[in-house]
Amino acid sequence: MMCNVCGCGEGETRIEGAGGAHAHGHSHDHDHDHPYDHNHAHDHAHGSDDPHHHDYGQGPAHAHAPGMSQSRMVQIEQDILGKNNQYAQANRGRFARQGILTLNLVSSPGSGKTSLLTRTLNDLQDELPLAVIEGDQQTSNDAERIRQTGVRAIQINTGKGCHLDAHQVGHAVDHLAPDDTAVLFIENVGNLVCPAAFDLGEAHKVVILSITEGEDKPIKYPDMFHAADLMLLNKIDLLPYLEFDVEQCIEYARRIHPGIQVLQVSATSGEGMARWYQWIKLARQTRLVGFESTAATTAATA
Amino acid sequence: MHEMSLCEGILQVIESEAERQGFKQVKNVWLEIGDLSGVEVDAMRFGFEAVMRGSLADGAGLEIIRLPGTAWCLQCARTVEVAQRYAECPHCGGFQLQVTGGDEMRIKELEVE
Numbered sequence: 001m002m003c004n005v006c007g008c009g010e011g012e013t014r015i016e017g018a019g020g021a022h023a024h025g026h027s028h029d030h031d032h033d034h035p036y037d038h039n040h041a042h043d044h045a046h047g048s049d050d051p052h053h054h055d056y057g058q059g060p061a062h063a064h065a066p067g068m069s070q071s072r073m074v075q076i077e078q079d080i081l082g083k084n085n086q087y088a089q090a091n092r093g094r095f096a097r098q099g100i101l102t103l104n105l106v107s108s109p110g111s112g113k114t115s116l117l118t119r120t121l122n123d124l125q126d127e128l129p130l131a132v133i134e135g136d137q138q139t140s141n142d143a144e145r146i147r148q149t150g151v152r153a154i155q156i157n158t159g160k161g162c163h164l165d166a167h168q169v170g171h172a173v174d175h176l177a178p179d180d181t182a183v184l185f186i187e188n189v190g191n192l193v194c195p196a197a198f199d200l201g202e203a204h205k206v207v208i209l210s211i212t213e214g215e216d217k218p219i220k221y222p223d224m225f226h227a228a229d230l231m232l233l234n235k236i237d238l239l240p241y242l243e244f245d246v247e248q249c250i251e252y253a254r255r256i257h258p259g260i261q262v263l264q265v266s267a268t269s270g271e272g273m274a275r276w277y278q279w280i281k282l283a284r285q286t287r288l289v290g291f292e293s294t295a296a297t298t299a300a301t302a
Numbered sequence: 303m304h305e306m307s308l309c310e311g312i313l314q315v316i317e318s319e320a321e322r323q324g325f326k327q328v329k330n331v332w333l334e335i336g337d338l339s340g341v342e343v344d345a346m347r348f349g350f351e352a353v354m355r356g357s358l359a360d361g362a363g364l365e366i367i368r369l370p371g372t373a374w375c376l377q378c379a380r381t382v383e384v385a386q387r388y389a390e391c392p393h394c395g396g397f398q399l400q401v402t403g404g405d406e407m408r409i410k411e412l413e414v415e
Contacts, residue, residue: 071415074323080311080333080407162304194304197340197407222387223340226401255388255397258376 015172016143016155084198087166091173091201099181099291101284104202106224108217109190111210112234114142116267117187121149124183124277128284131178133186135164142187152176163194166201181291183284192221203283204228210235211242215249218256225256230263232276237266305345308407309353315409316359325414328359332411336404338371338387371404 079085095102107113121130132153134143143155154176156168169186178184186202188195196205207228209217212235218225225231231253233246250262263279265272316328331350335341343366350364371384375391376398382391384404390397 071329071413072325074319074325074412074414076315076319076409076411078315078409080308080315080409083311083314162307193340194307197304219388226387252388258398258400 014157088199088201101287102184102202104205106188107208119267121151129179129182133172169200192224196223196227206230208232211244218252222256230261233264236264237269305349309349327415328362330363330413332365334408336369336406338404373399
């Protein structure tokens with residue numbers, strides 16, 4: 001239960017190569033054959049005529065007459081995704097301690113995300129320490145493709161789950177054991193909706209949109225474009241053959257997120273990829289400034 | 303969006319709070335859901351009933367408090383109310399908005415026994 005924040009993949013998450021101790025097979029033995037006699041008697045006087053100004057603490061909902069009922073009110077005030085956020089913070093702390101730059105790559109299915117990642121790994125692996133966490137629903141084909149580049153990779157199969165969560169990623173990082181100062185790419189499940197809400201502890205979300213998709217994707221999936229710091233407009237080599245309005249697409253993205261950075265790239269032709277690599281290196285340098293000063297401070301006080 | 307997942311998250315919080323605060327049954331759950339959170343309230347209600355079944359919140363009522371989307375308009379230099387992330391400023395019509403509220407997904411309180 002604690003393992004998988006995502007209800008849709010309950011009990012089906014598998015981390016590749018993670019046998020025995022980390023088998024995430026949670027069997028949910030809830031008794032599902034309850035008679036449907038739920039009593040939904042809502043006797044709370046919540047005036048839904050003014051949904052923005054509920055006055056809690058004084059309303060009739062709290063006026064339980066003593067002796068009439070044993071029920072009491074319990075203040076919770078917790079984010080629904082609080083558990084995931086706690087795991088994400090733990091991951092974030094670990095990445096900071098190790099000087100690891102973590103990028104969470106998100107996109108629709110078919111955006112060319114894996115090809116873009118594969119090319120990036122091939123081009124950068126002689127310069128930078130790299131590692132990959134590959135999220136996929138069923139197969140481990142993608143991790144195979146990644147490993148053919150020679151870069152260390154681990155697969156998380158989410159089963160029916162539509163996104164990775166921070167707890168899965170924490171375990172995957174344990175198994176993967178990336179080097180200090182590495183760039184860790186997390187290829188999320190192809191889905192522009194759910195991964196937006198699940199913080200994995202990454203430094204940045206990078207959203208990949210290919211120009212074979214509609215230019216209105218940013219306003220169709222605003223949460224994702226709001227959450228991402230960088231948009232890679234992929235397959236830009238196909239621009240002469242398509243009716244894709246690049247300016248309009250960027251304008252939509254900036255409506256959602258005025259500060260989003262945009263790079264036009266093609267993983268096939270290589271166009272624009274140098275700028276993407278520059279972006280990665282600058283982000284990594286920022287990460288390492290902190291890391292080196294921490295390391296130096298630790299050494300100085302030791 | 304992924305309301306079933308969110309309901310699983312709600313159940314996790316309820317279960318750990320039950321242990322901490324010592325209650326055995328949940329009669330009502332109050333959520334605060336922002337208008338910009340992407341949550342479909344109907345899907346949430348459906349998921350809630352299904353996910354809570356067999357738990358200590360089996361049959362619990364669900365009260366959803368909607369919170370408005372708010373944003374800071376850079377041009378007007380004021381807080382405005384918005385219905386969607388990509389909405390324009392209702393005063394100046396500009397898009398230079400930074401969302402400041404309305405993406406909440408919180409469990410506010412429980413009525414328990």
